[in-house]
Amino acid sequence: MLSKKAKYGINALLFLAQREGNEPVPIHRIADSENIPSKFLEGILLVLRKAGILGSKKGPSGGYYLLKERSEVNLAHVMRLFDGPIALLPCVTYKYYERCEECKDEESCGIRDLFLQLRNETVELLKASTLEDLLQREQRLLQDPTDQE
Numbered sequence: 001m002l003s004k005k006a007k008y009g010i011n012a013l014l015f016l017a018q019r020e021g022n023e024p025v026p027i028h029r030i031a032d033s034e035n036i037p038s039k040f041l042e043g044i045l046l047v048l049r050k051a052g053i054l055g056s057k058k059g060p061s062g063g064y065y066l067l068k069e070r071s072e073v074n075l076a077h078v079m080r081l082f083d084g085p086i087a088l089l090p091c092v093t094y095k096y097y098e099r100c101e102e103c104k105d106e107e108s109c110g111i112r113d114l115f116l117q118l119r120n121e122t123v124e125l126l127k128a129s130t131l132e133d134l135l136q137r138e139q140r141l142l143q144d145p146t147d148q149e
Helices: 004-017 027-034 038-050 075-083 110-128 131-143
Strands: 054-057 063-066
Touching: 004 027, 004 038, 004 063, 004 075, 004 131, 027 038, 027 063, 038 054, 038 063, 038 075, 075 110
Parallel strands: none
Antiparallel strands: 054 063
């Protein structure tokens, strides 16, 4: 399940991605628009800044802005920043592998094989889904709510 941090992070990124230009946006404006508690959002934006997705400017005209193009920020990367592995089993994760205690033989485990396929397909879909793609989906759905691709 997607954590609130990851969901709020994606929503904040989408808010910034919708804006023309690269003017910094104050935290309170993002928080108010996206209905995210300001203090919670501060930590989320800091993670995104440390990951090189956002830049920030201090002072009265300060705030956060996208450092990368909308088409360069994919959901797999953002989700991993907040939630760690995307896989549902530890034995199929890419960076966080752990052997399952109850597994007798990973090579012939049908459960592992299925969840490895699920992880691979999920990761590929999330890597291909960028902020640009999400904005286009929203536009398409606004124009035709029955279009659920």
